[in-house]
Amino acid sequence: MAEELVFYTNPMSRGRIARWMLEEIGQPYRTEYLDYATTMKAPEYLSINPMGKVPAIKHGDTVVTEGAAICAYLAETFPQAGLAPTAAERGRYFRWMFFAAGPFEMVVTNRALGFEIPPERVRMAGCGSFASVLDTIEYAVSISPCIAGDRFTAADVYVGSHIGYGLNFGTIEKRPAFIDYWSRVSDRDAYRRASDIDNAAMPKQTNA
Template identity: 55%
Template sequence: MGSSNDEIVFYTHPQSRGRVVRWMLEEIGQPYRVEVMGYGQSMKSPEYLAINPMGKVPAIVHRGVVVTETAAICAYLADAVPAAGLAPALADPLRGSYLRWLFFVAGPVEAAVTARALGQEPPPEKAGFVGYGSYEATIGLLEQIAAKASPWLLGERFSAADVYVGSQILFGLTFKTLPPQPGFLAYAQRLGEREAFKRAAAADDALVAQPAG
């Protein structure tokens, strides 16, 4: 699992959130090395736990730095490769919206969708105890954000926020954890037309299709 200092090493499984990071890697246009991890023994091996003690994918190692958590990896890569133009600079007013929507989806949206899927949403009188409040309010705002994308979350500028937020919407539509609202569907169609998305999906789909053994 060693690497040269500037090499991006990408730990993933083709049927995981690693698909989001694969798309991000294709968007930044830098070479990367893929380490496919198996669920169970491979992800729980001492060697991999030294990289991610959670024993999960995705993770990357770059310049001696380990980054886990899908949204964090997307944000890190955008900043690490500024030439790709996938993150507003610190002085850019768009930086606030960029971070806002990344964290909104990584926090409230993820929590709301998971709670709904597990049938563990709080009763209305306890909604204040959870950061998302209610599934309806959270997903309603997400649909507004998608509907206002023109064509992207930051206007004409595609960013890492579109990779992460867009992936959550694409997954939600596929697995029916999000309603097929017009704003979601139109945004998802635009995302699916990106060449980097197509390359990433094809690479992961090819891995899924490989026989076990």
């Protein structure tokens, strides 16, 4: 009997990244919607993620949190989906997935919150400056059709989601390279299915 795959999320969260990845692998899963003020902080969910944040998945007895980790775990656990890296792709796959989870998300969040690292202290911050991070991610999405090479992988789900979010909400510059990359990687049935599911769930969650 296959181990149950449970997805913990809120449609207005980074859980949308994990939802896209779940739709890409094509395996059955059960969704548990959590509310920020109540069920996300309840003891039952804190036993899954003590941070009280989403997304998280539980696959049998295995719990995985953090969007990048979920994408990587699902790609390796369900290799038949073809989203894990080949040997030749591994370096770029992990490099850019973790760059997006670290420096990219950090500088974009800092900027959105109105916090700027003083120029004289940039070397103390592992994320670097906002400008240097955007230049670097622009380079990453410009050297090949997909982030790890010519083929779509789980890293495109993760990196693409961050770029798509930034373009949609105006937290990153609308550079042509970002627009072109997002257009390429989001033109997928799995992305459209995932978006439809979460969009349909939003009114219920908003009014809860």
